Amino acid sequence: MVDLFAGCGGLTEGFHRAGFRPLYAVESDRHAAATYAANFGDHVDCLRIEDTSTDDYPRAELLVGGPPCQGFSNLGRHDADDPRNRLWREYRRVVEIVQPRVFVLENVPRFLRSDQFRQLELEVKVGRIRGYEITYGLVNAADFGVPQRRIRAIVVGSRVGPASLPGPTHTGPGGWISLQDALSGIPFETEASGLPRREYADGIPGPFKANELHLQRHPTALSLERYSHIPPGGNRFNLPDPLKPPCWLNKPTGTSDVMGRLEWDKPALTIRTEFWKPEKGRVLHPEWSATEPGRCVNRSITHWEAARIQSFPDDFVWCGTRVEIARQIGNAVPPVLAEAIARSLISQGLFD
Ligand SMILES: C[S@@+](CC[C@H](N)C(=O)[O-])C[C@H]1O[C@@H](n2cnc3c(N)ncnc32)[C@H](O)[C@@H]1O
CATH class of the missing domain: 3.40.50.150 (Vaccinia Virus protein VP39)
Known part of the structure; x- marks a missing residue:
């Protein structure tokens, strides 16, 4: 081929x-x-x-x-x-x-x-x-x-x-594969904030294994507070008014995927090239509890999780910066x- x-x-x-x-x-x-x-x-x-x-x-x-x-x-x-x-x-x-x-x-x-x-x-x-x-x-x-x-x-x-x-x-x-199945074995905790230093060729970083792409981000305290209010299946409309940015307060209707949280018992929605940005879609991790805030995983999915949702095997290796690898995953x-x-x-x- x-x-x-x-x-x-x-x-x-x-x-x-x-x-x-x-x-x-x-x-x-x-x-x-x-x-x-x-x-x-x-x-x-x-x-x-x-x-x-x-x-x-x-x-x-x-x-x-x-x-x-x-x-x-x-x-x-x-x-x-x-x-x-x-x-x-x-x-x-x-x-x-x-x-x-x-x-x-x-x-x-x-x-x-x-x-x-x-x-x-x-x-x-x-x-x-x-x-x-x-x-x-x-x-x-x-x-x-x-x-x-x-x-x-x-x-x-x-x-x-x-x-x-x-x-x-x-x-x-009923027949769809759920996130529960797809993400099994991936820890809730992210492990590093950057890619390991490695060069594939000509200055191109890599190759990285999927579990090396379980990278931490550093959202602001305000973002974390917002994420904590969004239950599985919820979205920006679940935010209390004081936490809504003015543009959302003034626009109470519109797309319901923005700042959406995924659900364990369902498949994800389309993975795009900027899956780490909750303001762009339904990408918050599905783990959440209304009564135990400590159980909530208040972050977007990582590259490892996005690659699993795109059905890549864990032994597939990746080259590039984190932004470029995300583009490859979302485009595939x-x-x-x-x-x-x-x-x-x-x-x-x-x-x-
Ligand atoms: C949607 S992605 C392809 C995904 C791929 N089929 C997969 O399953 O992983 C389209 C690709 O076309 C490449 N591309 C765009 N213009 C091109 C060109 N003129 N010649 C060769 N590749 C090009 C982009 O860099 C991008 O990686």
Whole structure:
């Protein structure tokens, strides 16, 4: 398989577990490429896809990865010069070179309503990669055993017969994996306030094991006081008025995830790239007690916990600063979802 826009390799991890051998990957961010290399080997080129040449690519059975969301343009406003289309032209170029039996790409749900998706449909119908049939839809990672409600668009292109998307294996809410299961064995206490000093290559920190990423933050006394008022499933609306910042006092409605606390018996919500900021989402640790304040864990989830929620195994290693590693974790396709997609494609006989 070849992985484009590979990030840290969440897709590769899942497909590898299902039996695919990664041959080549492209990733422009040097920290993400280092994480990929530390886990899968040095067949990753740290380049912009635009700067790769035909000779870089091996022939492969499978191509995974798709251009990241750069703010898709809306349907019906087709403009060939739109810079957002550039990466899609590159993508088509690589499909032509690699000629995979199957390509798989993952993206945010609104991709399916974008002009870029419409162009992909045209390319496979009448364009330079005609011969591929595409199947697409939305999947919820929680339905495949990932402890996270993360909805993403999956597109599968096949030139060896129609493919279908995998069917759910863990239909919720009863079948979903809870945070209780996902975070088991991770101590409530954080262990260090910084990453160990270690260099992977060229000044890139790493590699770090998951348990080295259980890092302390230093919220202000006011933040800690706020967190202590928020029960599992609660959010900023649980704050007493004197603890609300003026902007929240004046805006009593709005998104209910801000400063939200997770719940032990449910999956998490979508892990994003700034999961350590309670003011950006539902990321407070689920442990809480109304009667025993000492039992409350008044902090956001750590990198270790976020990686578990993204279904990375604890032996996956990470390179970069804490901000860059968080971006890699939040951007990744959960490996358990990727593995379910891979196994489903194999079982459809597309690689026989
Ligand atoms: C959503 S992330 C990919 C996540 C990955 N599929 C995974 O499962 O871990 C998109 C990646 O594309 C990379 N990227 C963005 N523009 C690129 C370009 N022009 N060439 C190569 N990589 C690029 C970003 O650095 C980012 O790591």
